Amino acid sequence: MTASTALLTDRYELTMLSAALRDGTASRPCVFELFSRRLSGGRRFGVVAGTGRLLSLLRDFRFGDDELRFLRDEGVADAETLRYLEDYRFTGSIQGYHEGEIYFPGSPILTVEGSFGDAVVLETLALSVLNHDSAVATAASRMSIAAGDRPLAEMGSRRAAEQSAVAAARAAYIAGFDATSNLEAGRTWGIPTMGTAAHSWTLLHDSEEDAFRAQVAELGVDTTLLVDTYDTAEGVRTAIRVAGTELGGVRIDSGDLPLVAAEVRELLDSLGATSTKITVTSDLDEYAIAALAASPVDSYGVGTSVVTGSGYPTASMVYKLVARQDAAGSWVGVAKASADKGSQGGRKAAFRSLSNGTATAETITVSDGFEPLGAAVPLSLVEGSDFPDARPLQVTLVEAGEIDTAYEGAAGTERARAHHLQAREELPVRALALSKSDPAIPTVFLDVE
Template sequence: MSSAFLTDRYELTMLAASLRDGTAARPSVFELFSRRLSGGRRFGVVAGTGRLLSLLREFHFGDDELRFLRDNDVVDAEALRYLENYRFTGSIRGYREGELYFPGSPILTVEGTFADAVVLETIALSVLNHDSAVATAASRMSIAAGDRPLAEMGSRRAAEQSAVAAARAAYIAGFGATSNLEAGRRWGIPTMGTAAHSWTLLHDSEEDAFRAQVESLGVETTLLVDTYDIRTGVETAIRVAGTRLGGVRLDSGDLPIVAGEVRAHLDELGATETRITVTSDLDEYAIAALAASPVDSYGVGTSVVTGSGYPTAGMVYKLVARQDAAAGWVAVAKASADKGSKGGRKSAFRSIQDGVAVSETISVADGFEQVHATSDHPGSRALQVTLVDNGDIDASYEGASGTASAREHHLRVREELPVRALALSKSDPAIPTVFVDVA
């Protein structure tokens, strides 16, 4: 199935015009970056790279796509001939999935002809804006949760494919499981889930519902105890399952108070090892408020799949360097007051002191003379890797293994954050972005 129509019309009309005026073949450098961090957050998390690379494999124009373009007079005959054989043959460097980013970070650098690279704008932004917004929110929730496990359960609060993507992004950023089966199948994410309130309401009594669930799933299951009276629900759960019951779930009420009462009641009944899971419209602030409560794990739905109030990361895709008519490289950039950008091809390094990140250093050059090396940046970590080399996509970043690797990378680099980055309040980015021009 082609992914080429996951795009905006103006990319193809620009391509057609560039073929007509002879600029289509100009070597160009596009950059995907964010001017600022959404919501006054202190860091961002890159997510979606593996998904983007998989979509790039399918980015071609088949008979159906070409017929639509022709029938709707979107592009001319010359452009149709070009698109008939289109495959991305350029190169892409970028931050590893799971990496942290800050304002101005060159998250993706797309190099190729203008025609090669311009058509990737929408699909790149669509994937990374959504997934990075979810991952950034999820990482904040993971930090707030500490050692307590988090499960993503927001599929019913998002479009069907967005839900699958959100589950993956949340897992990369620290969640341990998802309720979404497609995410489990596609990317090897652990899945979880037992029963909803409808299960209890289906039966003639709460005890009948609990007994049937235990008989089906075993005593290690988690019983939802707040369909009716919570105290009675806890007593019924332990009477049915015994003191070896795996867990109870709370989905309503003043959770810090209710969790304390339920913990005390479980202990009185001898179920000292029975775990308490809380759900009920949690976000990072609610999770932080439960830090002192006797809660064992969290289930998060709406907030995580919607970026906890910021459903896009605000990234943009801009031309930053190109060859001129004399084959010389020039830096280019938009110069408007509120949407300006920094032209030039860039390399990115994170400066580290005593294991703690202190700045994002971005070296800038007009063209391809810039070298991706750390020799000029002692004490720094290079942030960019090659994702696509002359059209050859690195498969190691895709699939279940790529997802697991992104998760491991995120949890590792998150340890570099300064303490001030862990606060949930709105503030400036945790570290500054410093641009250094290469002579």
């Protein structure tokens, strides 16, 4: 039996639900929006990731006997609320940015429409998934840009919680990484896996040569040998003596990487191993990768930095009520008005404004409400002299409770990866810089009332 995801939530959501059932507002039609007020760390763009995982988790958002018993025994929910939750199944609609899409401050990344009771309980699940995965994907995309055509492998499982590691591997793959060391990510999401040996393999054997001979015997000469357990130069010589000049690769995991990579390349070439590739690891981030751009490096392995968002492990997304029906059945835009946490009320439709194929603005139309959710503002409203071309950014993920399966599983992951690479091609050149700055394009809100 599949485990329920319903308790991956905060208590205050059920507290609000109980009160809303009591005062009659639980059935009031509402629109919630997941967005980020700002880009973490002075990044110039963000990357949406986690949508496919969220949809899979939403399928199992059910309150079974065990969950209901816990809520009753802990006094979290009264009898009326327990009856409501016993039959809970999200029956509303969800629109969102395609997974892998680029986003900016104010982008309506996810729009959830349903009754207050149905939609409010999804807040924590949606935020925990998209905040984590989008932070990882944003960092991974920056690393992919820095790496250029050189392959990237995600190797951070030992630096993350076990399930977070699987999610991080998926997010990194969507944003441009080519493989992961995590086998569960390979099984669940169809991501290519890689991995050879650690320093412990060399230390296990009586000599470095014995370790290399055993590895080559098992994996063939196409394998990659870790050459810096003892003396790097001697390790390279031993590797070529054991495997021959057709050795697939060597890995460097320590030292001044630009200098060591140059020395290793020169030594390999002098030994006749001109086709043997060099992989570097050792606490890489986007800045270290960029610094290696001119070095004779063929691929990178990244661990801690990518699974922790390269210093920014959350995307700072929030989930807010932006529109609701009043007692008369009319739609009303609502928003928090705090000075430092204000937001834009009303239902949104989002477009990427383009000029000759390059993004110029995140154009968002705003209204108190439309019926139904899918009835977005016509594209013509954002076309004209200021916005000569615009690409719609939102897709329907859930309609009347039915989840679109195209965004789930291994196929959905590949689809998100392909979409990200296409969306990244639209970014202006200034978006590709690694330094802290304002968002690469402005977010423009247009009132359509």
